[in-house]
Amino acid sequence: MSKLPIDFSRSRNKTYLRPKYKKPPQEAKDRAENNRLDNEILRVYTDASGMLGPGLFGLAACYVGQGDVTVKTKKLYDATQKKSVSDAELESVIFALNELPVIIGKRSIRPSQVFIYNDQDRLRNYMSSESFSEKETPLKHIQQSRQKCEHICPDVSLSIDYITKQDRKFNPHYAAAHNGSRNVLKAKR
Numbered sequence: 786m787s788k789l790p791i792d793f794s795r796s797r798n799k800t801y802l803r804p805k806y807k808k809p810p811q812e813a814k815d816r817a818e819n820n821r822l823d824n825e826i827l828r829v830y831t832d833a834s835g836m837l838g839p840g841l842f843g844l845a846a847c848y849v850g851q852g853d854v855t856v857k858t859k860k861l862y863d864a865t866q867k868k869s870v871s872d873a874e875l876e877s878v879i880f881a882l883n884e885l886p887v888i889i890g891k892r893s894i895r896p897s898q899v900f901i902y903n904d905q906d907r908l909r910n911y912m913s914s915e916s917f918s919e920k921e922t923p924l925k926h927i928q929q930s931r932q933k934c935e936h937i938c939p940d941v942s943l944s945i946d947y948i949t950k951q952d953r954k955f956n957p958h959y960a961a962a963h964n965g966s967r968n969v970l971k972a973k974r
Contacts, residue, residue, distance in 0.1 A: 813955035820849050820958065827851070827889070827896040830948070830959045831881045831903045833861075833873035834966040842873040845965030846881035848888050849958045850896060856961050857884050858969040874905040875923035877966070878945060882930035886937045899941055902948035902959070 820828055827850040835842040842861040859880055861873060881901055889895060935943055953959050
């Protein structure tokens with residue numbers, strides 16, 4: 786019985802097994818690299834994950850720009866209110882805004898613009914309205930954190946936007962925020 790030679794060159798990287806529709810196109814790779822190397826704009830991708838039973842949530846923010854990618858994570862304990870994951874998504878934006886002055890202070894070049902992205906639908910309405918109901922206290926906190934951040938960094942233009950499903954697809958920076966929020970739940974700290 787003769788043995789066939791085994792080709793181990795392809796076994797290290799299993800991307801050849803991935804279906805073509807799941808492979809990121811070159812355009813998405815170029816966009817991610819351009820975002821990372823952009824000196825003028827700092828992009829922040831936020832996400833939250835939760836364990837609804839115990840009221841435990843993981844918050845994450847991925848700061849992208851000036852050749853650097855930084856992921857900050859935080860656990861949020863909310864045993865009394867047991868917030869929904871959608872409220873935790875808004876809390877992740879507040880977390881990103883609170884960390885923003887520290888991140889900007891560590892940058893060698895001060896960005897002229899900051900875009901904060903989140904996949905929460907309520908952020909669409911946030912940009913158009915100024916008054917909020919009592920149920921929308923996280924949106925009030927976002928507004929307060931934004932004003933505080935604009936006061937600390939008055940020369941930086943700040944924008945909070947909804948990230949569409951198309952923009953999330955093949956976006957490694959959004960995936961880093963998503964994975965960070967999931968992984969912080971697993972950490973024992």
